[in-house]
Amino acid sequence: MNTALPSGLEYLGNAVTNASHRIAPLPTPDTLPDEDLARAIQRGDSHALSLLVERHHAPLLGYLYRLTGGDRPLAEDLVQETFLRTLRNIRQYHPAQRFKPWLYAIATNLARDHFKRADTRRTDPIQTGTLSLPDPNQPEPTFLAHDDARQVIAALAHLPALQRETILLRYYQDLTLAEIAETLQIPLGTVKSRLSIGLNRLKDLLEP
Numbered sequence: 001m002n003t004a005l006p007s008g009l010e011y012l013g014n015a016v017t018n019a020s021h022r023i024a025p026l027p028t029p030d031t032l033p034d035e036d037l038a039r040a041i042q043r044g045d046s047h048a049l050s051l052l053v054e055r056h057h058a059p060l061l062g063y064l065y066r067l068t069g070g071d072r073p074l075a076e077d078l079v080q081e082t083f084l085r086t087l088r089n090i091r092q093y094h095p096a097q098r099f100k101p102w103l104y105a106i107a108t109n110l111a112r113d114h115f116k117r118a119d120t121r122r123t124d125p126i127q128t129g130t131l132s133l134p135d136p137n138q139p140e141p142t143f144l145a146h147d148d149a150r151q152v153i154a155a156l157a158h159l160p161a162l163q164r165e166t167i168l169l170r171y172y173q174d175l176t177l178a179e180i181a182e183t184l185q186i187p188l189g190t191v192k193s194r195l196s197i198g199l200n201r202l203k204d205l206l207e208p
Contacts, residue, residue: 034099041090053083056100059173060107066168067111069157070150078114082107101183104173108165108183115161155205163198166191 032040032051040048060082064075085106093102156164162184169175169183177195181188 034103035095035097038090038093038099039095041087042093049087056103057083060103063104063168063173064107064111066153066156066172067108067161067164068114070153074114078107078110081110085110098179098182100173101175101179104169104175105183105185112161152206155202158205159198159201163194163201166194167198167202170195 032048034052034055037048037052041052057079061075061079064078064082065072068074068078082103086103089106093099156167159167165184166180169180170177175183177188177191180191184191
């Protein structure tokens with residue numbers, strides 16, 4: 001068996017490499033995209049998981065809070081379950097896939113499952129007719145910036161769940177129309193229809 005020590009140059013190179021790894025600053029939430037953090041989690045990097053949770057916890061809580069009609073304890077439970085489900089299924093995440101739609105798909109499905117179990121799912125037929133389809137470059141409708149956030153949440157709760165999800169993902173979570181289609185696994189045209197109908201209903205509720 002060869003027990004010779006590495007040469008001096010080799011030893012120094014290894015030492016410098018190890019030291020540089022020890023003193024390298026930890027990445028901050030702004031330095032790596034979600035997709036890189038997800039790949040790191042797949043490799044078992046617990047620090048990457050902490051960064052990803054830190055980045056998405058508050059926005060995800062806000063989404064689920066509005067989606068559940070302002071039920072804070074339920075929203076908190078769903079956020080925790082979303083991250084647990086994300087970690088459990090992280091190896092199913094494909095590196096080429098955008099992470100945020102994947103994460104919000106998990107959260108949305110968990111909320112749907114909850115309401116199905118509670119038998120409180122709100123259903124409403126999609127209305128047909130001439131639709132004023134939203135422009136993806138348009139800013140948030142002014143009536144969504146209502147002074148009383150509780151009134152907006154209450155109005156959102158009166159919408160069918162499918163329309164509420166779409167509005168929240170677009171105007172509160174800032175997903176593109178294509179990302180919403182990916183999140184909800186529906187055609188782009190369906191996203192536009194749900195937005196149009198939902199926004200018209202919401203406007204009627206908030207602007208008597």
